[in-house]
Amino acid sequence: MLFERINASGLGLAIGSICNAHVRNITFRDIRMHHTVKGIYTKFRTNAAPPLIGLIEDVTYENIYIEEPEQWPIWIGPAQQSDDVEFWRGHPCSLCWPQFEMRKIGFCDCGTVDDQYYRNILLKNITIVRPSYPVGIVLGSENTIENIHFEDVKVVDPKYTDSHLSTWFKEHGGLKQYFACSGIKNNTATCKNCDPVPSCFRDVSDGHGDDDHDGKEDIGSAQRLANQSTYRYEESDGCACSANPDYSFV
DSSP, X not given: OEEEEEEEOSSOEEEEEESSOEEEEEEEEEEEEESOSOSEEEEEOSOOOTTEEEEEEEEEEEEEEEESOSSOSEEEEEOBOOOSSSTTSOSSBOTTTTHHXXXXXXXXXXXXXXXXXEEEEEXXXXXXXXXXXXXXXXXXXXXXXXXXXXXXXXXXXXXXXSSHHHHHHHHTTOSSSEEEEEOBSTTOEEEESOBSOOTTSEEOSTTTSOTTOSSSOOOSTTSOOOOOOOXXXXXXXXXXXXXXXXXXXO
């Protein structure tokens, strides 16, 4: 499925939220986002119940210009939403996170979801101009994000304000950072010509990519791996569910 040559805003170029579904082969390209809330947004909303799993794979975001986003320019992880009248409680990530963390209020956390996987995700030529939040998050449970590659993903002129939140971000690493980064499987997250580089990614820019000193660039996650497994889909509790007995994700 292809989405291209679009002027977009709102809660982002979103995939999800999904629970036990299998979503694949999605491309967003040549898109301008002016004063959007979020920019790139992929999300899972609940834990799966094995052998059912959730999987988002073979996704490309290319040539995206995000101008003055109000929140997170890039969010790859759990859904930041609530399904409760107590709207501050995250399902799984609170809408109040990290603002209430800033105020040391303990019930607004951001949890990950088990048995939900990202695989073969490419962000290329992404420009983020004057963000008022940090660049974003890449957040998963242990070993649930595999083969993710950022190329020419850059932040220009972060916009600090006089707000308490902006001051708090500035004191905790600034806006030119990824606020959270975890869940990468087997060191398969890479970044080329990025500013900044996510903390859980390997920098494979010129002069940075030969970690094992063999004279070859170490770009494992830039390659798309063919998925030969089969999936079974069924309806359960309003979610499209998939069981995959032939592929191990761990």
